[in-house]
Amino acid sequence: MTVDCQELRFRTHREGEILDITDQIQRIVTSSKVKDGVATLFVPGSTGALTTIEFEPGLLTDFPLALERLAPKRGSYEHENRWHDGNGHSHIRASIIGPDLSVPFLDKKLLLGTWQQIVFVELDVRPRDRTVIVQLVGE
Amino acid sequence: MTVDCQELRFRTHREGEILDITDQIQRIVTSSKVKDGVATLFVPGSTGALTTIEFEPGLLTDFPLALERLAPKRGSYEHENRWHDGNGHSHIRASIIGPDLSVPFLDKKLLLGTWQQIVFVELDVRPRDRTVIVQLVGE
Amino acid sequence: MTVDCQELRFRTHREGEILDITDQIQRIVTSSKVKDGVATLFVPGSTGALTTIEFEPGLLTDFPLALERLAPKRGSYEHENRWHDGNGHSHIRASIIGPDLSVPFLDKKLLLGTWQQIVFVELDVRPRDRTVIVQLVGE
Numbered sequence: 001m002t003v004d005c006q007e008l009r010f011r012t013h014r015e016g017e018i019l020d021i022t023d024q025i026q027r028i029v030t031s032s033k034v035k036d037g038v039a040t041l042f043v044p045g046s047t048g049a050l051t052t053i054e055f056e057p058g059l060l061t062d063f064p065l066a067l068e069r070l071a072p073k074r075g076s077y078e079h080e081n082r083w084h085d086g087n088g089h090s091h092i093r094a095s096i097i098g099p100d101l102s103v104p105f106l107d108k109k110l111l112l113g114t115w116q117q118i119v120f121v122e123l124d125v126r127p128r129d130r131t132v133i134v135q136l137v138g139e
Numbered sequence: 140m141t142v143d144c145q146e147l148r149f150r151t152h153r154e155g156e157i158l159d160i161t162d163q164i165q166r167i168v169t170s171s172k173v174k175d176g177v178a179t180l181f182v183p184g185s186t187g188a189l190t191t192i193e194f195e196p197g198l199l200t201d202f203p204l205a206l207e208r209l210a211p212k213r214g215s216y217e218h219e220n221r222w223h224d225g226n227g228h229s230h231i232r233a234s235i236i237g238p239d240l241s242v243p244f245l246d247k248k249l250l251l252g253t254w255q256q257i258v259f260v261e262l263d264v265r266p267r268d269r270t271v272i273v274q275l276v277g278e
Numbered sequence: 279m280t281v282d283c284q285e286l287r288f289r290t291h292r293e294g295e296i297l298d299i300t301d302q303i304q305r306i307v308t309s310s311k312v313k314d315g316v317a318t319l320f321v322p323g324s325t326g327a328l329t330t331i332e333f334e335p336g337l338l339t340d341f342p343l344a345l346e347r348l349a350p351k352r353g354s355y356e357h358e359n360r361w362h363d364g365n366g367h368s369h370i371r372a373s374i375i376g377p378d379l380s381v382p383f384l385d386k387k388l389l390l391g392t393w394q395q396i397v398f399v400e401l402d403v404r405p406r407d408r409t410v411i412v413q414l415v416g417e
Contacts, residue, residue: 044391046332058218079336104274113183135382193324197357243413252322
């Protein structure tokens with residue numbers, strides 16, 4: 001058995017940005033010594049999230065709008081009353097979508113659907129330097 | 140250490156259908172050579188999702204209604220304006236619930252609660268042939 | 279490769295309680311023989327959930343309020359009509375947040391962000407004795 005821990009680093013540009021990180025994750029899997037297993041992706045932070053989506057321009061608009069219904073930016077937040085960083089809604093959205101994503105791979109290929117991409121969702125209100133941990137466990 | 144990759148295949152019948160796949164996943168675990176570890180379940184597709192629920196008729200009605208609040212079917216979606224397949228809301232719901240589920244097992248038994256079942260949720264607007272990847276990693 | 283299955287047990291006090299279980303999970307990782315790998319956490323039950331959040335008093339108020347928008351306590355639920363246990367909304371919230379969380383660790387240290395804690399969310403309407411499965415897989 002082998003564990004291979006890698007990191008993906010990138011800069012985001014704005015709140016609601018959805019970044020397709022599929023190719024970078026696939027490249028990490030391709031270059032690893034682990035052939036079959038699970039890639040556990042994790043955001044070390046509480047205002048970003050990971051999920052999968054069909055990465056096309058329509059949904060890049062629709063998904064942030066749905067998150068606005070879930071936790072409105074202009075809502076009232078106790079987090080805001082204490083910290084004044086304007087991102088109470090960001091934290092709520094991140095906790096609901098979740099910081100982790102586990103994707104199986106076989107023969108060094110992520111087992112994704114054809115129109116399914118792995119995305120990082122920037123939920124904070126300003127550009128951020130982001131890291132995604134990629135922990136490969138398998139053989 | 141051992142990795143054992145299996146697939147579950149089935150046909151869904153309608154939008155909002157919630158399928159209890161616990162017995163099939165348990166059967167895969169039972170027949171595997173992996174005794175202790177984690178079953179990582181994954182939907183290769185962007186309009187289906189995996190979670191757990193108490194599988195009883197009331198919640199099978201309630202859960203789709205809650206998803207309707209999260210992303211209304213009759214809402215306005217850019218995805219719809221571009222692709223005209225009537226499933227913008229399906230994508231949003233799937234990305235929020237998520238395509239993956241990791242369930243630990245010990246001595247070939249999934250460590251679920253008594254009234255907790257593993258379910259596939261069909262979020263697309265039409266019947267679909269579905270696959271769930273079952274990646275067992277352990278020893 | 280090694281699999282190490284541990285359990286965390288605790289009692290919750292009220293609906294909407296958010297418990298920071300980071301230190302307990304880190305302690306389990308520290309005392310395990312597995313050095314690098316993934317901690318798969320799982321709630322065996324259908325009215326509790328796991329996620330990460332910045333554990334500060336503001337968000338402990340804000341997060342339950344957001345869940346109230348997602349599935350209102352005073353809403354109408356078929357689950358309630360059948361079982362009369364007053365927790366239809368609890369089940370819905372739990373299925374959306376999810377029962378599992380996968381956190382990578384390296385050199386026996388969970389790879390969390392500085393202001394990111396692992397939390398158990400009590401969604402049921404009464405105090406409960408809770409168990410969280412902690413399955414460590416790695417080497």
